[in-house]
Amino acid sequence: MYTRDTIAAVATPPGAGGIGIIRLSGAQAVAIAAEVFRSHGTGRTPASHEMRRGHVVDSHGGSIDEALCVAMLAPHSYTGEDVVELHCHGSPVVLRRVLQRCLQCGARAAEPGEFTKRAFLNGCIDLVQAEAVAELINARTEAAARASLRQLSGSLSVELAAIREMLVRVKARAEVLIDFAEEEVDMSPPLLAADVDAAAARIEALLATFRSGRLLREGIHLTLLGRPNVGKSSLLNRLLGRDRAIVAATPGTTRDVVIDSTDIEGVPVVVADTAGLRSNADEVERLGIERTHRQAASADALLVVLDRSAPLGADDAAIFATIGDTPALVALNKTDLGPLWRIAEAPFLAGRVVVETSALTGEGLPELRRAILTLAGGAAIDLQAPLLTLARHHDALARALDSLSLARTALLDGTPIDVTAVDIQAAVEHIGSITGEVTTEEVLDRIFREFCIGK
DSSP states (O other): OOOOSOEEEEOSOSSOEEEEEEEEESTTHHHHHHHHEEESSSSSSOOBTOEEEEEEEOTTSOEEEEEEEEEEOTTSSSSSSOEEEEEEEEOHHHHHHHHHHHHHTTOEEOOTTHHHHHHHHTTSSOHHHHHHHHHHHTOOSHHHHHHHHHHHHTHHHHHHHHHHHHHHHHHHHHHHHHHTTTSOOSOOHHHHHHHHHHHHHHHHHHHTTHHHHHHHHHOEEEEEEOSTTSSHHHHHHHHHTSOOSOOOSSTTOOOSOEEEEEEETTEEEEEEEOOOOOTTOOHHHHHHHHHHHHHHHTOSEEEEEEETTSOOOHHHHHHHTTOTTSOEEEEEEOGGGOOSSOGGGOGGGTTSOEEEOOTTTOTTHHHHHHHHHHHHTOTTOOTTSOOOOOHHHHHHHHHHHHHHHHHHHHHHHTOOHHHHHHHHHHHHHHHHHHHTSSOOHHHHHHHHTTSOTTO
16 A cells, blocks of 8 residues: 655665666655755755755764755655656665665655555556556667657557547447437447447557567567588678687587577667587487577577578588477578588478578678578568557456447347447556556556666
8 A cells, every 4th residue: 555654765776886866756855854854055955956065964964975966845745646866876885874874763664666556546647657667677779768758648548548438438329329329319239339339449459569678678589500510600690790700610519509699770689609500419419409499499499590502401401400490581691602502402492581691701791680580570660650568458458348348239230329338437547557557556566666776
């Protein structure tokens, strides 16, 4: 439950840094700051949104640290309450002492996400925007950060509010039909069904963005497959832009899975280089090959590497017999050495996306990157449009769409309007659960405990 006590926490990341911030929020934030901070000018604490220089002092008046203090008074603060920040030197020892001093003066240690939770409960942001704060903090690429920032600014909230308003109007019209069933009114079940269809179409459009949104959030897990010495490790290094894997002319150099990450046009990509697949492997190689198969089974997409400068063999064909339904594209590597075979000679390549590359010269690498992005479904992400990134949002909208499907069927089948109104109201509540208009303490606790302390 929401309590009105004053909370405090370190609001900057763990470890040493140039600056560390202690944040307080609550009715006693200013009073506590007056106890712990001494301004160099007149008065102990600054006016709202005015920063002053001074010292944080202990209970005997001794200096703990030279600091800056800024107060942001309600309602013009992040949480909607009185907020005070003490900007200290970023020593963990200093920050621990300053925080302990604030706690001695009456503050309580904040729980994870409690500042943002208070911002939500005080109506400063809705639940979608609150979750966008955590998404922005954890963004792994510039594109993911931009998407989170747009969500924080309200792009998704505005679209959800518009859909919810459409459904509220539909329900109101349905209730008119209920209340005035014996009179002629300028509406009918088919007209209501058309309005339901319009709202459902907008929900479907949002649901269609989830794959792209999830890619921005979670990234693509790409596994490289191929027989030994086809250039997998060299391609990994090229994709990463640095030497991550050992490259040698000796076949079987890679014995374990090598994993690293990069991004392609803003989409995070976790790339795994694996042991070469061949039938006549020694015992150590076979252990690596077992790990290769496990890694491939858990991948979102596969990049099969073939050596264009060496004859095709049974081991090449065997790879394609084991990849199953996992999306896969093919890199024909070592094109700088000249091709020894034509694509038509490899029937297992029929219908597959094939990119000719040279890990040595970089030829074909831009095309390969675009092909990876297209294969995973991230080639056309519109960062200007509302975007679903969280499974919670997707599931709630899917349930809303199911409710509207029931309502539409009922409207066209002649089911009593009051039954239909229940399904429409269910859709309204599912959407409200996304923005926080309809929620429970359990849901809020589950969302905010994933935040870092101090935010």
